[in-house]
Amino acid sequence: MISIQRIGAIVFRHLKTMYRISWLVEISYWTLLDAIIFGSLGKATTMLTDAGSNLGIVNALITNTIMWYVVLRCAITIGFCLLNELFDANLITLFATPLHKTEWIIGCIIPGSIAALINIFVGWLLALCFFGCNIFATGLPAFVALCSLLISGWILGLIIMCMVLFMGKKGTSWAFIIVWSLVPFSCVYYPIDVLPKAFQIFASCIPMSHVFIGLRELIMHGANPWPHLAISFILNAVYLVIAIVLFVVMFQRSKKNGLARLELEW
Amino acid sequence: MRFRPILSVVLTHTAQYLSFKEWIGILWYWMIGIVLYGLIGRSISSLTGNETTGIFLIITLIAIKPSVSRCAIEMPRAILEQSAGHALVATFATPITLSEWTIATMIMGLIGALIRWILGFVLLFLLFNISVMTYLWQLIIISPLLLMAGWTIGIYLSVLTYIIGKKSDSFIRLIAESFIVLCGVFYPIAMLPQPFRFIATQIPTTYIFEGLRAQITTGTSMWPYILTSMELNLLYLGIGIFALFLTFKHVKNRGLASLENK
Numbered sequence: 001m002i003s004i005q006r007i008g009a010i011v012f013r014h015l016k017t018m019y020r021i022s023w024l025v026e027i028s029y030w031t032l033l034d035a036i037i038f039g040s041l042g043k044a045t046t047m048l049t050d051a052g053s054n055l056g057i058v059n060a061l062i063t064n065t066i067m068w069y070v071v072l073r074c075a076i077t078i079g080f081c082l083l084n085e086l087f088d089a090n091l092i093t094l095f096a097t098p099l100h101k102t103e104w105i106i107g108c109i110i111p112g113s114i115a116a117l118i119n120i121f122v123g124w125l126l127a128l129c130f131f132g133c134n135i136f137a138t139g140l141p142a143f144v145a146l147c148s149l150l151i152s153g154w155i156l157g158l159i160i161m162c163m164v165l166f167m168g169k170k171g172t173s174w175a176f177i178i179v180w181s182l183v184p185f186s187c188v189y190y191p192i193d194v195l196p197k198a199f200q201i202f203a204s205c206i207p208m209s210h211v212f213i214g215l216r217e218l219i220m221h222g223a224n225p226w227p228h229l230a231i232s233f234i235l236n237a238v239y240l241v242i243a244i245v246l247f248v249v250m251f252q253r254s255k256k257n258g259l260a261r262l263e264l265e266w
Numbered sequence: 267m268r269f270r271p272i273l274s275v276v277l278t279h280t281a282q283y284l285s286f287k288e289w290i291g292i293l294w295y296w297m298i299g300i301v302l303y304g305l306i307g308r309s310i311s312s313l314t315g316n317e318t319t320g321i322f323l324i325i326t327l328i329a330i331k332p333s334v335s336r337c338a339i340e341m342p343r344a345i346l347e348q349s350a351g352h353a354l355v356a357t358f359a360t361p362i363t364l365s366e367w368t369i370a371t372m373i374m375g376l377i378g379a380l381i382r383w384i385l386g387f388v389l390l391f392l393l394f395n396i397s398v399m400t401y402l403w404q405l406i407i408i409s410p411l412l413l414m415a416g417w418t419i420g421i422y423l424s425v426l427t428y429i430i431g432k433k434s435d436s437f438i439r440l441i442a443e444s445f446i447v448l449c450g451v452f453y454p455i456a457m458l459p460q461p462f463r464f465i466a467t468q469i470p471t472t473y474i475f476e477g478l479r480a481q482i483t484t485g486t487s488m489w490p491y492i493l494t495s496m497e498l499n500l501l502y503l504g505i506g507i508f509a510l511f512l513t514f515k516h517v518k519n520r521g522l523a524s525l526e527n528k
């Protein structure tokens with residue numbers, strides 16, 4: 001039986017240790033830097049295409065750049081929920097309590113989602129202040145895209161956790177390498193046809209790429225984003241199930257080998 | 267100034283490059299960055315119908331990233347590594363001087379930048395079939411200036427590290443990367459939001475890329491820009507060195523051990 005109280009305790013533990021002013025400054029800073037790079041790049045491109053009044057390129061680039069942070073922030077925060085337990089040598093203690101795996105996963109996903117939402121809010125404010133770009137100007141599709149990206153963030157967060165559980169300390173760097181490697185295939189900054197043919201197939205299997213393609217098409221050409229968003233949700237559902245199964249298998253395996261081995265590495 | 271203490275510091279810190287894991291990390295992250303910006307460049311070229319804009323984007327990324335961010339980060343990182351290993355006091359208890367230490371960290375930054383430059387241009391050719399030879403002489407002119415800018419930022423970051431100690435660890439990358447954003451590497455500074463344009467005009471690297479852009483797109487001479495960049499670089503470097511010596515003297519008087527304990 002899932003206990004809301006136990007989930008609440010896990011969420012509170014992570015929120016309490018994670019959210020400091022320096023954390024807020026850090027997420028705002030990186031979001032601002034990326035917004036400036038791609039906002040300015042979009043403006044420069046617009047000037048070169050003689051489409052001075054058409055701000056589609058700028059808005060699409062800024063929106064996708066900031067939206068990407070939903071995935072990144074959610075995945076990293078979920079990954080850090082496990083890493084924090086390992087740094088504090090708290091994992092064994094945690095599972096000596098009646099806490100269930102499902103409750104723990106939900107307890108890690110919630111702070112990840114909160115962090116992602118704070119990040120997107122900061123990004124929305126910065127884009128509005130510095131570029132006059134409202135990333136939610138498209139209305140409902142933007143919010144649906146946000147939900148799809150949140151689920152992608154959960155999946156990547158679970159994969160980071162799986163790698164840390166499987167490989168221990170070594171898994172941390174590999175996990176972040178994997179997340180970073182998905183950026184070129186997620187089509188955040190360019191359409192899918194820019195990729196070489198072989199990689200286009202791979203990119204079309206990534207749920208994030210459909211979200212970003214849909215958003216870009218909608219912002220730049222007013223195209224219907226729903227087919228892309230629907231595909232992203234279907235892919236997300238499949239990958240989420242796989243990620244949860246993988247996590248359960250890895251956790252059982254790690255428990256069999258001894259969770260203490262993970263804590264001792266740090 | 268003696269050669270041997272400099273060499274020993276360089277050898278100690280560059281030993282990290284001999285590890286396979288470090289190489290995989292450098293190569294992989296660098297490759298993903300190049301692939302990402304190469305594809306962005308390709309997309310921009312197709313939108314503008316001008317291939318040069320895309321090539322310019324990726325070449326300038328490879329030119330600036332290692333020089334400015336690597337040189338800048340390597341210097342304070344060496345101080346942080348020493349203080350984390352409780353070796354800072356021991357190091358400066360030897361006859362090594364601050365000048366020798368600073369030059370050694372500058373050389374470390376140079377080695378890091380050279381490795382990434384070579385890897386970057388090889389990857390650029392392999393992945394996008396873009397030869398660096400087309401822009402070779404421009405790159406030869408700008409690279410010393412970029413390195414100088416990197417070292418200058420590194421000196422200021424070292425000053426910050428001497429003042430606030432281990433806490434500076436989280437700011438170092440943040441500050442170094444913001445120079446890349448503000449100096450108009452990928453776009454003219456006129457594209458930046460108004461509040462950032464003034465800051466951009468005070469950064470030496472801005473003039474390097476404005477000059478390079480002017481030369482490639484309109485054929486205008488880049489020398490006036492290079493001269494302005496050099497003047498600013500020398501001014502900031504001079505002030506930076508003065509600040510570094512002053513801060514180090516102050517920290518030494520207070521006790522270097524305080525940095526290790528912070």
